[in-house]
Amino acid sequence: MIAETVCSAVSAAGLGIAAVTAYRKRLLTAARIAAYALVPLGLVLTGVVDWLAGTAFSPTAWAGFGLLGLSWVLFATTRTVERRRGGTRKERRAARAAERDAVAPAAPAPSLGRGGTSPATRPPAQPRGDDDFSDIEAILKKHGI
Template sequence: MIAETVCSAAAAAGLGIAAVTAYRKRFLTAARIAAYSLVPLGLVMTGVVDWVADTAFSPVAWAGFGVLGASWLLFAGTRAVERRRGGTRKERKAAARSAQTEAVAPAASAPSLGPASRSKTPSATAPRADKADDFSDIEAILKKHGI
């Protein structure tokens, strides 16, 4: 009973604010405020407020929310375990079958590129032998600027 009164009062106050806003020639904003203020009134008229009030004070409803939470925890826990194991049982069996049918030496069918030739210039992708060389450029720039 009190929830309906509060919602109706909120709707009346919102419509009053919308009227003042429309008086100030801000019709679009006034229409939005009126739309928001009619929502609680509509909820009261449809009976949703009664249902929510009955649910909020019902121990059976809270127990139902607890059961739903436990169900969600079970789903999340089993999904986490499934991810750690590498998928469902069906997915693991399919992966085992595909591993058995794979070639014994898959690289053997790749074309041979011949012996590798070494050039005198180092390539851009070759790793550097000394870690100090990596920072020498940075040190030179810092010394140039007096840092």
């Protein structure tokens, strides 16, 4: 009952301020003030104020809001940790496997030569030369530079 009275008084005061503003030939501002002033009255007429008043003094509702807040904190924390680690466990495992394959491609099985020994070392990787900057060139071309 008190909440409805307060909302009605706020709306009446806001409409009064809008009328004074309109009298001063600031019609756009007066319309905006009137729009804000009508919101509390609309909330009273739709029953939202009664619902909020019932919810504000309900321990069960506050426990529910607390659980929703805790749930949100857990979601946010796990998402932050996941981003810092670089994704989910499955994504990290796939990234490590892709990195391992890119760094050391599978070499053919060494065959035993005449002397019965296998080559001890693989030949060193050849420098790519101009290919080192091909990805950078592609990015620059993409941006028109």
